Amino acid sequence: MSDNDSGRAPRKRVTIKDVAKAADVSPMTVSNVVNGKHQFVSERTRKAVEREIARLNYRVQHSARSLRVSRRRSVGMIFVDESPSFLVDHFNAHVVAGLCNVLSTADHTVTVQGIRAGQFNQSSIIRNFAVDGFCVVLSGPPDERNAILNSLINLDQPLVLMQEPIASPNQETCIVRQDDAGGGRLLADHLAARRVGTVLVVVPSQNWPAIDQRVAGLREGFLAAGGDVRIDVVHAETEEFDSARAAVIGYLDRHPLPNAIVGGNDRFAIAAMSILLDRGIAVPERVKITGFNGFEQRRYARPLVTTVISSAYELGERAGQMLLTRFEEGRFPTRELVLPVYFELGETT
Amino acid sequence: MSDNDSGRAPRKRVTIKDVAKAADVSPMTVSNVVNGKHQFVSERTRKAVEREIARLNYRVQHSARSLRVSRRRSVGMIFVDESPSFLVDHFNAHVVAGLCNVLSTADHTVTVQGIRAGQFNQSSIIRNFAVDGFCVVLSGPPDERNAILNSLINLDQPLVLMQEPIASPNQETCIVRQDDAGGGRLLADHLAARRVGTVLVVVPSQNWPAIDQRVAGLREGFLAAGGDVRIDVVHAETEEFDSARAAVIGYLDRHPLPNAIVGGNDRFAIAAMSILLDRGIAVPERVKITGFNGFEQRRYARPLVTTVISSAYELGERAGQMLLTRFEEGRFPTRELVLPVYFELGETT
């Protein structure tokens, strides 16, 4: 392996000084080489320094550099979510992936954390993040979200709020979201054209602003389409598949079959559909079904659900870009960015 | 919002000194309060200091603290994966969630990064991680994995390797994995008992050690069960649903229908099943199907696939615990940890 690690004694950290000594130059020169300030270093010394860096296996000490330049090259990604498996949601997973990939290209690092709304203020976790900015997905009822938002703002760092329907409250915060309400309207138009008269909407009881927007858009769309549509909403206790199923079963036990079921996301749509199929109710003939998000998992269920496609990965990328330009240019390029969503016809309508 | 942010001038950073001055104590006392060393601080001064901390909105400067104590309280989670959406895989998502939750409880932070095998050594990204240890999921062919492993070892930091079948190469590295081979054997036993004579195994061409283990266990199991089973393996180009479908279609075009199809994970199993259903081939009557992992998404497809359950979340938790005790006690409690897997009967066998 490396040439001289016979013992397991913790080798002393190799510093810029050590490299300087070995290459017989000043520490400053090493620093210039490390940071690519080649204007200040002759080709020959640079080569020599680089050789010593490799030989000694030198790596910069980020805490020292950060302390000096007060820049961490790092952003914190926070999910306020009741579920411990906050990343299992595909939306979240895509956002993180997009964010990470954009930021790592610019040599930045992403620190992830899921946290329950109730613990947010107690927890020192967020305050302990050593980052230059945050990207946050909030959930929970409006007043709780607001309290968290205030804590975040008090951190006094660049902040990207994902999927928040509110306006950016100040210069230091920027909204990145998709047009969820528009998605709801697309679904309403589609269903209205199919003469749907009663709709069941299935959503988690955990309050996600994006899902609220979808439902609001749905209502709005039906209203605009004229016709007299009855919309019932049921709340599943948790985000889980069985929880959504239970909510639908509860509803169906007490109400006539609706003409359509709209899931707050594809998982909920598929859960609802599974019950209809269990009961031999034909989809889409007797009941139409639509979901929301359009991630790959939707392919597992048949018939394929009609949905509205979210660009979650791109949302993450955009958030990353926003933060990067905020870091480089001192301000966000825009206070709000809204990505479009796309209607995707499946076999369930 | 906060009481005095009239201007948008970047407020100067509040340091321990500022708090000390305001509370009329020495910086050291503030430090002791911040770090909970209450033995060294009287109740009264502590209260006073805490009041000033809150009033001035003081937060510790982690780079300074880290520089001083040479401890970052942070770990890096790395996925060597060809897919940019590395977190969309439920296994990975669960691992991250488990790791994050355990570590955040101990006031540690997790930095995530997905990286392509080919870029690993070029990239300065990993070297730039300011962390106390790494948790890594490797993929790719053995020699490539080995090269990466060596780079990682050269970082000279505590290292947890997830899902690697190898033995821990040194004191600083620890293996955390599940018994994938055992899972393969469970599946083989089950299928052998159902008199399966020909098996198609569908795996991604990207080389995941865990999947190799599953297949090896499967072979072993069939061998042990006696009988003369023919096992064919097809490789899907990517990890995607359609890619798996294409691989299965290609196989079926050239071979008679196997008695069973085993997916390297549930997604692959479900993709294979979708083709059989398209063609009106009865599952499980004509072809039996099994998957691997048992995450919730498996519920979307019907019939429900028989599978082997992975405890990915727990794997992440255990990795976190390993690292924490390594940090606190200077050594890993064990060099290898193997979690069991569980057979889960579905409707496809």
Next chain:
DNA sequence: CTGTTAGCGCGTTCAA
């Protein structure tokens, strides 16, 4: 219980 001193490793500033 509280204060003082010193220095972690780096990069900026300025002088050579």
Next chain:
DNA sequence: TTGAACGCGCTAACAG
């Protein structure tokens, strides 16, 4: 093109 001095904010070690 290179070097020396200094200090970023914090805490270990010790002195009071």
